[in-house]
Amino acid sequence: MPGIRLDSVSKVYDGDHLAVDELSLEVADGEFMVLLGPSGCGKSTVLRMIAGLERITAGDLWFGRTHANRLQPKDRGVAMVFENGALYPNRTVRENIMFPLLVAGEEPAEASVKAAELARILGIENAIDQFPWTLSGGQRQRVAIGRAIVRRPEIFLMDEPLSNLDATLRTELRQEIGAMSKDLKATTVSSPTITSKPSPWPTGSRSCATAGSRTPAPPSRSTPTRAPRSSQASWARRGST
Numbered sequence: 050m051p052g053i054r055l056d057s058v059s060k061v062y063d064g065d066h067l068a069v070d071e072l073s074l075e076v077a078d079g080e081f082m083v084l085l086g087p088s089g090c091g092k093s094t095v096l097r098m099i100a101g102l103e104r105i106t107a108g109d110l111w112f113g114r115t116h117a118n119r120l121q122p123k124d125r126g127v128a129m130v131f132e133n134g135a136l137y138p139n140r141t142v143r144e145n146i147m148f149p150l151l152v153a154g155e156e157p158a159e160a161s162v163k164a165a166e167l168a169r170i171l172g173i174e175n176a177i178d179q180f181p182w183t184l185s186g187g188q189r190q191r192v193a194i195g196r197a198i199v200r201r202p203e204i205f206l207m208d209e210p211l212s213n214l215d216a217t218l219r220t221e222l223r224q225e226i227g228a229m230s231k232d233l234k235a236t237t238v239s240s241p242t243i244t245s246k247p248s249p250w251p252t253g254s255r256s257c258a259t260a261g262s263r264t265p266a267p268p269s270r271s272t273p274t275r276a277p278r279s280s281q282a283s284w285a286r287r288g289s290t
C-alpha cells in the first residue's frame with residue numbers, strides 16, 4: 050500500500066478563493082491520519098483532491114513514488130465515504146456491499162461471501178438481509194463503509210463519516226474503523242466531526258490541523274491571498290486515546 054504525500058498543495062476555487070494554501074502533509078503507508086480544523090478550512094477539499102474529484106491548483110500529490118496529480122480517480126486505488134453515504138434503497142445490506150465487486154466482474158457467490166465477511170467485521174451481520182430503510186443511522190453508515198472498502202482500496206478516505214450519529218455510537222464506530230483500517234492495511238485519511246466534546250480517535254492515529262481557507266479576494270485581485278506561515282499545517286501525534 051502506498052503512503053500519501055502532499056507537497057505544498059493549494060486549491061483555488063473560482064480563480065480567487067484560496068481554499069487550501071500550500072499544505073504539506075505526509076501520511077505513511079498504512080497510517081491513520083485525521084484532518085482537524087473548523088468548518089470551511091479545506092478538509093473536504095483536501096480529501097477530494099486526494100480522491101481526484103477536485104483538480105489540484107498547485108503543488109504535488111504523490112502516492113508512494115507515483116505522481117498522482119493527474120491520475121484518473123478510477124486509477125487511484127482510492128475509496129471515499131461521505132457524510133451521508135447513500136445506499137441503494139432497493140438492495141439489501143449484502144447486495145449493497147457486494148455491488149462494487151459485481152461491477153468489477155466478480156462472481157456473485159464469491160462477492161456474497163466477501164460481503165458477509167465484511168458485514169461481520171463491521172458488526173452488521175445480523176442485518177445482512179435487511180433493506181436500508183430498516184436500519185439505524187449507525188448501521189447505514191457501516192454499510193456505506195463496507196461498500197467503499199469491499200474492493201480493498203489502498204487508500205481510504207472518509208469525509209465526516211460519523212456526523213449523523215450520536216456521541217456514544219460515534220466513539221464506538223471510530224474505534225472499529227481504526228481497527229478495521231489496520232486490518233485492511235489501507236492508508237486512511239479522515240476528517241472528523243467537530244463537536245463540543247470531541248471523542249477519541251483510534252489509538253496510534255495521527256492528526257493534522259489544516260490551515261483555514263482565506264477570505265475570498267476582492268474582484269480586482271488577480272492572485273490568491275497567501276496564508277501567513279503561522280497558519281500552515283501543524284502536527285500532533287496522538288499517543289493513546
Ligand code: ADP
Nearest residue numbers: 062066068087088089090091092093094095262
Ligand atoms: P471543510 O470541509 O473543512 O468544511 P471545504 O473544503 O468544504 O472545508 O471548503 C473550504 C473552502 O472552500 C470554503 O471556503 C468553501 O466555501 C470553499 N469551497 C468548497 N467547495 C467549493 C466549490 N466547489 N466551489 C467553490 N468554493 C468551494
Ligand code: MG
Nearest residue numbers: 092093094208
Ligand atoms: Mg467538509
